Amino acid sequence: MTGTDQPTRQELTASPAEIGLLLPGLGRVMVALSVGSAAHERIGRIAHVARRGGALCLGGETELDLGAVRRVVLDRGSVMRGQVYPRLEFQDGAGTVLMRVVGMEGEAPFETNLAHLLGPALTPEEAAPTPAAEAGPEVAAEDCAATALLRRLHAAGGPVRVALRTGPAWQAWEGVPPEPRLVMGYVNLIAPSFHLHLRLGSVAGFHVSEEGWEAVDGAGARFGLTLRPLDAAALEGMG
Template sequence: MSQQRLQRERLLHHAADVLEVAGRLGRVMLTASGGGATHERMGPVDRIERSGLALRLAGVAHDADIDTTGLGAVILDRSSRMKDKVLPRLDFHGKDGGVRFSLVGLDGLEPFDAGIAGLRGMAAEAAEPVEPAARAEVAEGDPGAIPFEVARCAGVPVTIELRRDGLRQAWSGSVEAVKPAMGFINVMQPDFHLHLRAGAVGRWRLRADRAGLDGVELLAENARGELIGLAVRGPAAVLARRD
């Protein structure tokens, strides 16, 4: 087996079958991006519930619903490193070729490889270089930070959710800090990170939260008024007073 194949390979199995091994990979990060928002949940997957090609990844550190019907290739990539530690990942591509989301092994290569044993690869894939995006400074008063700062100041739990084609991932809890850095508004919790690019949000659209009579939902819009897939839910008495 070549070094290239060891580093990066396309798996033979359907995305739904690959996701079923997520509970055997140790601590994983499910990371998904859309519209300038990157939503990450981190920790072991406690439960996997499957119905046909739809799966739910659940537990203390995970809350994701995934419809795999629109997914294509699954690429196993062992090339990423943090210092001396390999951070292997599974990239789940849409049928258009773009990466919809990734599962990153936070415990390193050994438990990850043990967990995917039996999911063998096929053709080696050449890793494409990724050009770093230009980073703008987070301007004072950037509207993207408003609901997170409001929730932090009020000390009330909220739900932060990202939705994109075939994926819904959420985190619920109290926001401890909102940190602008490296061109992003960052909410950092032990089992959750949100990285929201500066200027990605033009305004928040307010609507009643159908899950609760006293709750509201804020939907992030870009400068063109288009929804970017990021939502914040919480008590109306807090979030509806965001201005």
């Protein structure tokens, strides 16, 4: 239970599309997608939500295939420095989390806007497991393909689109990338409205295409992360 005597986890009773349309009322949030050892997080208020075809579209930056979503769970279990950071988990039929929406302003916006949708409490056995990322080889920062490219893009000083596609979900951010930070085995981009986290060694290299630099794993497979310079000079210099 939480400090408000609410269950830690509850399933919501409305459809994923109906819940999605309520997201602008939740205040400042973090919308997070992840695949393997890569996490792409946008931070801020969601100004506009629409349903286009079978997709839930959060502005022009995030899309989620509603056909893949089987339920939405409200989790109140994340507490830091005395504040609850509630999150919505859009899950598939196996309980895998396809997209997270984390409240950055505490419980109040979530409880106010979602109170009429609260369903049954979920027991710990029903909580979706968090898959562990494969360890992979240890790689020094100077030998990490992702670190090298992120440093190159930061030094160039031009705007870049950073996008992650995870199958049923897609999210992008555009801006001048900040200087990469190395923390606890990860290389990170930390901007006020965007975070990117990549475990060192999780990117073996990049495939250059019309889409930009597409990250590949140790087996040479693209896993959905793309970095694309947005100015003409940088595009001509890709390679």
